[in-house]
Amino acid sequence: MPTTLTASYLRFFLLLFVLIQRSDASFGQGASYPIKEWVRKLSSKSAPSLSGVWEILPALANKDSATAVNLFNDLESQGNPLNAYFNSRLNLTKAAYFNGIRASARLIENLLDKSINAAYETDDDSLISEVSWQYGSRMYYLSKLELASLHCLNAAEIDERIDRHISVGKYGTLVDILYLRTIQVILSLISLILESH
Numbered sequence: 001m002p003t004t005l006t007a008s009y010l011r012f013f014l015l016l017f018v019l020i021q022r023s024d025a026s027f028g029q030g031a032s033y034p035i036k037e038w039v040r041k042l043s044s045k046s047a048p049s050l051s052g053v054w055e056i057l058p059a060l061a062n063k064d065s066a067t068a069v070n071l072f073n074d075l076e077s078q079g080n081p082l083n084a085y086f087n088s089r090l091n092l093t094k095a096a097y098f099n100g101i102r103a104s105a106r107l108i109e110n111l112l113d114k115s116i117n118a119a120y121e122t123d124d125d126s127l128i129s130e131v132s133w134q135y136g137s138r139m140y141y142l143s144k145l146e147l148a149s150l151h152c153l154n155a156a157e158i159d160e161r162i163d164r165h166i167s168v169g170k171y172g173t174l175v176d177i178l179y180l181r182t183i184q185v186i187l188s189l190i191s192l193i194l195e196s197h
Contacts, residue, residue, distance in 0.1 A: 033059060033071055039079045042093075043086040045122075049130040053093045060097055068097050085127065088118035092131055095138065105142045112138060116151070129158040137173055145181045152177055 041052030056075075060068050072094055079086045095111035112135045119131040136152030139145075152174045159166045 033074070035074050035078050039075060039086070042075070042089040043079060043083045045085055045124070049124075049126045050089065050092070050134075053089050053096070056093050057096055057100075065098075065101060065103075084118045084121035085124075088115045088122065088127060088131060091115035091118065092134055096134070099138050099141075105144070108138060108142065109144075109147070125158050125162050126164070129155045129162070129164070132158065133170060136177065140173065140177050145177060145184055148177045149181045 038052050038056055041047060041055065044051055056071075060071065072090070075090055079090065081087070091111045091114040095108050095115060098111065099108050112131075116128070116131050116135055119128045122128075132151045132155035136148045136150070136155060139151065140148035152170075156166060156170070156174055
């Protein structure tokens with residue numbers, strides 16, 4: 001009799017444990033997200049360049065990485081993997097989120113590579129420029145000046161070509177990057193000269 005009673009209690013507590021775990025997972029997600037609306041914004045060809053990106057990031061503020069990864073997985077499962085706009089904006093959103101929580105520079109750079117490659121697939125200069133500015137700025141703050149200068153200069157050249165106004169902040173970032181990159185190159189040259197003598 002005691003083993004039957006113990007087995008019953010064990011089953012009861014196991015069931016209770018499973019139910020609690022399932023409810024914790026659903027409560028842990030907090031409010032539901034407008035996945036379909038965000039997929040539509042991320043996928044749109046006629047929307048502003050970074051459509052959806054600045055709507056998703058505030059929703060992830062102060063959320064743990066597990067919640068963010070679940071959201072990104074939901075977006076990917078609902079979005080069209082062949083839509084270059086969607087891929088570019090989603091990967092940029094991921095890079096911005098992971099940059100904000102100080103994830104590895106390699107992860108951020110890989111996501112930005114995917115974002116810029118997808119942007120080029122769209123042949124949309126406005127999107128390419130915006131992603132390039134984001135890529136360059138994030139590399140600047142990760143002290144990767146070569147990549148920062150490459151992408152920010154590219155963005156500035158595209159903006160000039162399509163006659164789009166470049167903000168003072170973007171010019172300021174570009175000036176900082178080019179100044180530091182120039183110092184970096186000069187120091188490398190001095191080092192080479194000293195080594196050759």
